[in-house]
Amino acid sequence: MVFAESLGLVAGALVTCSMIPQLTRVFKMKSAHEISILFTTLLLLGMLCWLVYGIYLELLPVILWNAIGAVLVTLLMYLKLKYGR
Amino acid sequence: MVFAESLGLVAGALVTCSMIPQLTRVFKMKSAHEISILFTTLLLLGMLCWLVYGIYLELLPVILWNAIGAVLVTLLMYLKLKYGR
Numbered sequence: 001m002v003f004a005e006s007l008g009l010v011a012g013a014l015v016t017c018s019m020i021p022q023l024t025r026v027f028k029m030k031s032a033h034e035i036s037i038l039f040t041t042l043l044l045l046g047m048l049c050w051l052v053y054g055i056y057l058e059l060l061p062v063i064l065w066n067a068i069g070a071v072l073v074t075l076l077m078y079l080k081l082k083y084g085r
Numbered sequence: 086m087v088f089a090e091s092l093g094l095v096a097g098a099l100v101t102c103s104m105i106p107q108l109t110r111v112f113k114m115k116s117a118h119e120i121s122i123l124f125t126t127l128l129l130l131g132m133l134c135w136l137v138y139g140i141y142l143e144l145l146p147v148i149l150w151n152a153i154g155a156v157l158v159t160l161l162m163y164l165k166l167k168y169g170r
Contacts, residue, residue: 007137011132013131014131014134017127018123021123021127022120024121025120025121025124026119034114035119036106036107036110038107039104042099042106043103046103052092056089057089
């Protein structure tokens with residue numbers, strides 16, 4: 001189980017942290033025309049579902065990564081609304 | 086467990102399907118300057134880790150959604166390399 005748990009932690013970290021360079025890029029370019037608002041919406045809803053799933057099954061890594069991920073995706077959605085109109 | 090399993094299926098579907106409007110947008114605009122290559126790379130690695138995790142623990146929804154997700158992210162990476170230089 002240690003292998004699986006470690007792999008789950010790494011996988012969640014990679015998926016959540018992938019949002020950081022994307023956020024940075026849109027923020028630096030001050031442009032988000034190529035970002036789909038539906039992408040950010042579905043991704044946010046998905047992460048919120050994973051968050052409820054993690055809380056329900058008491059899976060700390062799932063709670064942790066999806067809580068952070070949801071904040072990052074909300075930020076991307078904000079930048080899309082600000083720079084992508 | 087039925088509630089949790091259903092929620093996991095919906096969550097995975099939302100996250101994976103979020104890639105479809107993003108792919109469509111980049112493909113239609115024929116431009117991917119705002120997409121971060123590091124975003125697609127980390128996301129792909131994360132999904133591949135989830136895929137191995139799912140295979141190891143024999144979790145069919147995790148295998149299914151991350152296999153499809155990895156294909157979609159690979160496509161986005163291809164479009165980034167084609168249109169984002």
